[in-house]
Amino acid sequence: MQPPYQPPIPYGLTPAPSASNIVMIIFGVLALGLIVEAVRDWRRRGQPLMLVLVVAAVVTNLDEGIADHLGFVWYSDIDQDVWYRSFVPMPLWMVPAYIVFFAGLTTVVxxxxxxxxxxxxxxxxxxxxxxxxxxxxxxxxxxxxxTYYGDNQPFSVNGFPLYWLVLNATGPLIAAAVLCRFRAFFTGARLLLVIPLLPMCYAASLGAIGFPIFNLLHSAAPQWAVEVGALITILLGLSVWWFVMELAARDGRFNAYYAPAGSQAQAVEVEPRTHAAA
Known part of the structure; x- marks a missing residue:
């Protein structure tokens, strides 16, 4: 019986001089701009949904350690401020980065x-x-x-495995679809339920579409099998995007089933049954 694959963790990973400070400044400025837009959106719409998404995005960062453990990701703790540790050290710049990506992407969708x-x-x-x-x-x-470490990382571009594109983005996509469909519910104090919703959607998508690549990354499977696992994960992620598109797009095949609760959108018409005369 072969042991699971466990590449050496790059504990000695050292950032370029001032790299973490530069990253912090860039993400900090972008996050501040998004927070300003969130305040403006609150004034326009009368509820602070975007601001709550900002808080939810920070909470979602607590999923990151699990995802990194499964995907062989390591954050350097040399010359970087770390705001917490779980499976990996989590640098402080991840706070504004999560605001930009998770709150920003959910808002865009x-x-x-x-x-x-x-x-x-x-x-x-x-x-x-x-x-x-x-x-x-x-x-x-x-x-x-x-860094993404290990010799079996598939579909890498400059060290970035491309399957993470769907892993990162699918959670915010699902959260956006849920929030739009049930916006009439997420009002008042219930708006606070958005805070656990976003990390739950991200964690659920990691498990639902990431299980092929994560299982194979940690196995002694040959590289071709790991590549196939990554491809299956990508296809699973794309299938979720396709389904949400068909639900939410104006010309989507399933759009009639997606009208937000409380809207005046036309309901699906069901042909009434006819009964034969006695």
Missing amino acids: MRSIDARVTRKSFVLTAVVCWAVNLAIEVPLMSTGVY
Whole structure:
């Protein structure tokens, strides 16, 4: 019986000089801009949904250690401020980074759904979200603030495994779809339920679509099998995006079933049964 695959953890990973400070400043400025927009959105809409999403995004960071343990990710604790430790040391700059990505992405998808975009526009939104994720992670890989380690990481671009594009983005997608569909429920004190909703959606998506690659990464499986596992994870993630698109897009196949609770959208018409005369 072969033992599970466990590559050596890169404890000695050292960031480039001042790298963590620069990353903190960049994400801090972006997070501050998003918080300012959240306050403006509160004034426009009359409820602080975006601000609650900011808090939910910070709480979602508590999922990160589990995801990193499963996906062989390590954050350097050398020359970096760490705000907590679980399976990995969690650098302080992850707080604004999570605000930018998780609160920001959830807001972008919600606004796309609210605007009743077409499927074509929804696909464009998805591509932009993945491109932004790629534009963030690939440059960060060269700074040494964190790394994806192990010899069997599949589909890597400059050290970034591409299957993480769907793993990172699917949780906010699901949360956005739920919030738009049940917006009439998330009002008043119930708005606080958004705080556990976002980390639960992220954790659920990690398990639901990440199990093929995570199982194979930790096994003694050959590299081709790990690549297949990553491909299955990507396809599972894309299937979730497809389903939400068909539900929420204006021309989606299942849009009639998605009208937000309390709206005046036309309900699905069911042909009444006819009974033969006695």
